[in-house]
Amino acid sequence: MIELRGLRKVFGGTVALEQIDLSVPAGEIHGIVGRSGAGKSTLIRCLTGLERPTSGTVAIDGVDLTDQSGSGLREARRSIGMVFQHVNLLDSRTALKNVAHPLQIAGVSKAERLAKARELLEIVGLGDRVDNYPAQLSGGQKQRVGIARALAAEPKVLLCDEPTSALDSSTTDQILGLIRSLRDRLGITVLIITHEMSVIREICDSVTLLADGRVAKTGKLAEVISEPGSDLAKDLVPLPPISLDDRAPAEDTEAVDGAAGNRTNHLVEVALAGTTLPKVLTSAQSVGVGAEAILAGAVETIEGRQVGRIRFTLATAAESKELITALKAAGIYAEEAA
Ligand SMILES: Nc1ncnc2c1ncn2[C@@H]1O[C@H](COP(=O)(O)OP(=O)(O)OP(=O)(O)O)[C@@H](O)[C@H]1O
Ligand SMILES: [Mg+2]
Structure with a gap:
């Protein structure tokens, strides 16, 4: 589903990513860990098409993003949902309208987008909060709205950049439980960038350690975690x-x-x-x-x-x-x- 081949990204003189090969099969939850500056954000930006790799390919569901531009790239990006550490909801809109917003931009009719938003808020456990404004929601509830919004365009891949770093531990557990149930229910493929090892342990099927822009280790969680003597x-x-x-x-x-x-x-x-x-x-x-x-x-x-x-x-x-x-x-x- 996610396929990176020989990915390389150089900024001026800085090599941010070098020779990255990574495959994440459909329906898998894959975690990416690494120290500050290891290249995690650059990797995710290459996956969203926000950053163009210096060389190599980035394919999602068989479509090579590095081949696309303009409308092709916009179309390919519709298959990707993004969840960030801070959700950035529109304060003047209700939860329902925040979730419907990307559909409005995509030109979906009002009745259809509100019905879809309602259904998604139901899925993330906020069916009774549709008319609340962001100021009336807790941090965890806002993150749920953000996840519902990321799902609006029915993406095949959910990219999560530090999705729980701003949340307390019980809210983190709830959000991780939600991400797992979305994978189980919708078959969505999930890539999570995190510095929290507990996140990897809780929900990831497989994990990659990035170090200095390279893959230092990658594999199924159960294998990586039981490798004797490994730092990861x-x-x-x-x-x-x-x-x-x-x-x-x-x-x-x-x-x-x-x-x-x-x-x-x-x-x-x-x-x-x-x-x-x-x-x-x-x-x-x-x-x-x-x-x-x-x-x-x-x-x-x-x-x-x-x-x-x-x-x-x-x-x-x-x-x-x-x-x-x-x-x-x-x-x-x-x-x-x-
Ligand atoms: N736009 C840019 N211009 C120049 N150098 C960049 C740019 N973006 C990233 N880099 C460099 O690429 C390397 C990888 O950065 P990146 O942001 O991907 O790290 P990261 O793993 O996300 O770190 P953090 O955990 O601190 O967010 C760093 O050396 C960084 O300075
Ligand atoms: Mg980063």
Whole structure:
């Protein structure tokens, strides 16, 4: 449905995107993450036809946007709905008229566009708010109106740029639930740009990490999230912050760090990738390391698989080496952590 091939975008001397290949099948929810300046907005602007790629192709539903101009481009853009962080509703119009607005521009008759707008507001759960003005709606409700408006032209693709960044967590959950149900109900393909890993975890089927304008990682969420040792996997299922005071006291001389004698302990991080927590604990126990050595853990079940990480704290380097060896022998990914 969304097909990017060899996409490159250069601004003056700045390479914003380089060699981007990406396919998002119809009906999939795909997340794009990356640090500030990674090229996320440029990517979405290329997808909307607002920005013309330096080279490469951008196709939506088989139509190459880079081939189009004028009316062809306008027509192709009708198959794309956009949702932004801040919705930008027209304050002087009711929710109903805001949703009907793009249809008015497209020349749809009044009766038809108001009926369509009413139906869409019903779908986003605002059937009883059609006559409210934006000032009478909460942030989450406004975002729903924005989503209904994005759906007015019956797009095949919904592009969402930080759709929940301005919302609190329970409203975020509602909006994400809505996006998922729209996909289920309308079969729409969704691309979400976000800096919130929780958004990726909650609703994305697949994810791409952009770094310096390139695809650093892409794949199905369940695969990416369970890849051992991957930074993206660590970001997706982060360990809770660890207080230094909670670390086990170091006992061996090796662990004394520097002239000041700051004691460090030995941390071992285990990835639950294709393995399960009980298996990890059994291997640890085989070398005399019990659950009390667990300093922190983050475990989730995604598509029936346990994913996440466990961090053990051990008093000596010898113990940590022994634990890593035992885990590796059992086929479990383990590494020393800083
Ligand atoms: N119109 C422009 N002219 C010149 N350089 C640009 C332009 N737009 C983007 N860039 C550059 O391209 C790179 C990618 O920018 P982009 O806005 O796509 O990043 P981003 O991932 O969206 O970042 P953020 O998370 O901060 O929004 C940056 O180095 C930026 O300075
Ligand atoms: Mg941006």
